[in-house]
Amino acid sequence: MRTSLVGLMSATALLAGAASANAQDTIKIGLVMTLSGQFADAGIQMENGIKTYMKQFGDTVAGRKIEIIRKDSGGMAPDVAKRLTQELVVRDKVDIIAGFVLTPNALAAGDVSAEAKKFMVVMNAATSIVTTKSPYMARTSVTLPQVAETFGKWAATKAGVKKTYSMVTDYGPGHDFEAGFVRAFKEAGGEVIGSVRFPVANPDFSAFIQRAKDINPESIMIFVPGGAQPAALGKALAERGVDPNKTKILGSGETTAEQALKSMGDASLGIITAWHYDYTDKNPKNVEFVKVFNEIAKRNPDFFSIGGYDGMHLIYETLKKTGGKTDGDSLIAAAKGMKWDSPRGPMSIDPDTRDVVQTIYIRKVEKVGGEPINVVIDKVENVKDPVKARMPK
Amino acid sequence: MTSTSAALAGPHEHLRAQDRWRAIEVVFWLATLLPFLVTPNYLSLASQVAITALFALSLDLILGYAGIVSLGHAAFFGFGAYAAGILSKHGWGEPLSGLLFAGIAAGLLGYLMSFIIARFRHLALIMITLGFGLLLLEAANSAGWLTGGADGLQGVRMWPLLGMFRFDLYGFTAYWYSLILLFLLFLVSRRLINSPFGLSLRGIRENSTRMRAIGAESRAHIRKIYTISAAMAGIAGGLLTQTTETVSLGVLDFQRSADILVILVLGGAGRLYGGLIGAIIFLVARDQFSGINPQYWYFPIGVLLVVVVLFLPGGILGGLAQITGSERFQRMVRPLMVWRGKSP
Numbered sequence: 001m002r003t004s005l006v007g008l009m010s011a012t013a014l015l016a017g018a019a020s021a022n023a024q025d026t027i028k029i030g031l032v033m034t035l036s037g038q039f040a041d042a043g044i045q046m047e048n049g050i051k052t053y054m055k056q057f058g059d060t061v062a063g064r065k066i067e068i069i070r071k072d073s074g075g076m077a078p079d080v081a082k083r084l085t086q087e088l089v090v091r092d093k094v095d096i097i098a099g100f101v102l103t104p105n106a107l108a109a110g111d112v113s114a115e116a117k118k119f120m121v122v123m124n125a126a127t128s129i130v131t132t133k134s135p136y137m138a139r140t141s142v143t144l145p146q147v148a149e150t151f152g153k154w155a156a157t158k159a160g161v162k163k164t165y166s167m168v169t170d171y172g173p174g175h176d177f178e179a180g181f182v183r184a185f186k187e188a189g190g191e192v193i194g195s196v197r198f199p200v201a202n203p204d205f206s207a208f209i210q211r212a213k214d215i216n217p218e219s220i221m222i223f224v225p226g227g228a229q230p231a232a233l234g235k236a237l238a239e240r241g242v243d244p245n246k247t248k249i250l251g252s253g254e255t256t257a258e259q260a261l262k263s264m265g266d267a268s269l270g271i272i273t274a275w276h277y278d279y280t281d282k283n284p285k286n287v288e289f290v291k292v293f294n295e296i297a298k299r300n301p302d303f304f305s306i307g308g309y310d311g312m313h314l315i316y317e318t319l320k321k322t323g324g325k326t327d328g329d330s331l332i333a334a335a336k337g338m339k340w341d342s343p344r345g346p347m348s349i350d351p352d353t354r355d356v357v358q359t360i361y362i363r364k365v366e367k368v369g370g371e372p373i374n375v376v377i378d379k380v381e382n383v384k385d386p387v388k389a390r391m392p393k
Numbered sequence: 394m395t396s397t398s399a400a401l402a403g404p405h406e407h408l409r410a411q412d413r414w415r416a417i418e419v420v421f422w423l424a425t426l427l428p429f430l431v432t433p434n435y436l437s438l439a440s441q442v443a444i445t446a447l448f449a450l451s452l453d454l455i456l457g458y459a460g461i462v463s464l465g466h467a468a469f470f471g472f473g474a475y476a477a478g479i480l481s482k483h484g485w486g487e488p489l490s491g492l493l494f495a496g497i498a499a500g501l502l503g504y505l506m507s508f509i510i511a512r513f514r515h516l517a518l519i520m521i522t523l524g525f526g527l528l529l530l531e532a533a534n535s536a537g538w539l540t541g542g543a544d545g546l547q548g549v550r551m552w553p554l555l556g557m558f559r560f561d562l563y564g565f566t567a568y569w570y571s572l573i574l575l576f577l578l579f580l581v582s583r584r585l586i587n588s589p590f591g592l593s594l595r596g597i598r599e600n601s602t603r604m605r606a607i608g609a610e611s612r613a614h615i616r617k618i619y620t621i622s623a624a625m626a627g628i629a630g631g632l633l634t635q636t637t638e639t640v641s642l643g644v645l646d647f648q649r650s651a652d653i654l655v656i657l658v659l660g661g662a663g664r665l666y667g668g669l670i671g672a673i674i675f676l677v678a679r680d681q682f683s684g685i686n687p688q689y690w691y692f693p694i695g696v697l698l699v700v701v702v703l704f705l706p707g708g709i710l711g712g713l714a715q716i717t718g719s720e721r722f723q724r725m726v727r728p729l730m731v732w733r734g735k736s737p
Contacts, residue, residue: 072688108637
C-alpha cells in the first residue's frame, strides 16, 4: 500500500512537473556550485564564466527564456550536493542540472541525473569516472589523466626527458596526476628515479626540494593544488637553488595559474606545464571572452571560468538543436559529438563517453613585457580521456 | 511547583515525574509528520534534519548531561557512515542490518576511546577529541583502497527497506525511515536520562570530584554514556549514507563536529529536545538563507548564533524555559490554567 502511495505521489509530481514545463516558456537550469567555504573562489569564477556567456549570447534560446537557479553545496559534501540536486529536480522543476566544482559532489548528483533522466553538464569536477555515473551527463572542463598522460608522453618523447623525480600532494588529484604522468612517461621509455608525497596542508617545501636536489634528477614532476601552495613551492625552488632551466620542472596548469605566477615572480621562469586553458591566449574568441569577463568580474578568467562558459555553450547549442525540447534523452543525443570553437581552442564532446575532447597545451613560463606568463611551446590536439579509452566497452 | 514537591518526595518520585509525557511533547512528535502532508517537496531536507537531530541528540547525551566537551564527535558519525557504506559496497545493502553494523562499529570505537575520555575533563578533552577527529579524517584520506579517498566511496547501493520500500527521489522513504529511528533512539535516550544512571551523569557534570567522594563510579558511568553516544552518532552517520547513497571525507570533517556543537548550543544543551529544535532551526534557516543568497548565507546564521548566545545563554529551549518559569509569565498564564482546571 505504501509503495502505491509513493507511486501515486511521484506520478502526480511528475505530471505537475510536465504541466508546469508546458505552461511556462522558461527553461530552468539548476546550478550546484561551491559558493562558500574553502572552494568558494572556484564556484564564483565558474559562475562568472556562465554570466559572461549569457551576456555575450543573451538569455533566450530557441524562443525560450533561460532561468538560472543557483545552489551552494559548500565544500566537499556529496550528501548536500545530492539533496540540492534532488530538490532542484523535485521542488524547482529544473530542466537541466549543471555546475559541480568537486568530484564527490558531481558523482553524487550523477545518481539524480540518471534517475530523473535530466541532462547534466559537469563544468569542472576532473576525475575520469565522473561521466560514467549517468547516461545523461556531459563534461566541458578537463580530466586530469587527459593532461597528465599527454604531458608524460610529451616529456619522454618530444622533450627528450629520460629520468624524473615525482613530487605530488598526498590527496586524490595528486595521486591521479602522478599515476597518469608516470604511466605515460614509462610507456614512452622514461624512468622515475624516486618519488615523494607532501601532506595537503604543508606549505613548507624546503625539505622536500632539498631531497630532490640531492638526487640531482634530470627533471622534477610536480603537482600541488592551486592557491597559496605554488608560491611557497616557487620560493623553495629558488632558495634551494633549483634552476628550472637546468633541472626541468614539469607541473600541471594550476602550478602556474595567474595568481601563482604573480606571487612566484621570477622564480617561476622556465617551469613547464600542461593545461587546457590560459587567459593570455591570443585567439580572437579568447580575447573577446577575457574582455567581457573583465567587465563582469573585474578580473581574469581561469579554468573554472572556461568550464562554465563552455558548459553554457553546450547547453545553448543542444537546446537549439532540439528546438527547445528539454527531456534528457533529446538533449544528451544532441550533445554527443557536438564540436565547437571555444576560447580555449577547438573542442568537442566524445559521442561514446560524453566527455570532453580538446587540445592540451604545453607551456613554458617566460617573461613577456616584464611579466612572467605561460607561453605555449607545443600542443597536442584532439586528446580524449585516456582512462575511459582503456575501459572495456 | 511540581519540581520542588517532587524533590521533597525523593529522587525516584522526581524521576518518575520527569518521565511522564507532557502534552507539548505529543504535539511535537505529531508535528514531525507534517512534512508528509504540507511540504512533500521538502522530504529530503526533512530526512537530513532528522539525521542531524539524531546526531545532535547523541552529542547532547555526553555534552549536555555528562559535561564531556567534544569537538570531534564527527569521528563517530563518520565512522558509522563509512561502516554502512563499505558494507553496502561489498554486497550487503540491507539497510537495517547495515545500520546495526554502523552502530556497533562506532560504539566499539567509542568504547575504546572512552578509556581516554574518562580520564580528562574540560580543555584537555577539547584537544583530545579534536585531535582524534583529525587523525581519523587523515586515516580515511590515506586509506584510499578502503574509503575511496578524496573522491568519496563509490558503489554504495542500498536494497529496498524491508524489501519493499525503495529510497526514492522525493525522499519519502528516507524521511519516514530516519524519523522512526530518531523517535526510537529518542525514547531510549529519554529513558536513560530519566533513570538513576541519568541522574548520576548530571551529578558528574555538576561536580565530578564530589560524585567520586560519595562513592559513584564516575569513570564507569562516563565510559558507558560515551559508548552509547558514539553508537548513536554512528547510526546517524549510517542513516546519512543509506539515505543519500554517498559517503565522502566530509562526514569526518571538523566542520561537521563544529556544526553539530553549534546546533546543540543553539537549541539548548542538556535538554532532550535541544538538539532536535537546534537541528530544525539550523537546517531550515540554512536552506532558506542559502536559497536567498547562495554566497553569503552564513552571515544571517552567524547573527542568529550571536543573538542566541547573548540573550538566551541556555539556547532557545533554555530561554523559553526561563520565560515560562518567570513570575510574570506564571501570573499571566495562571488564569488560563485555572480555567482549564489545572491549578498549579
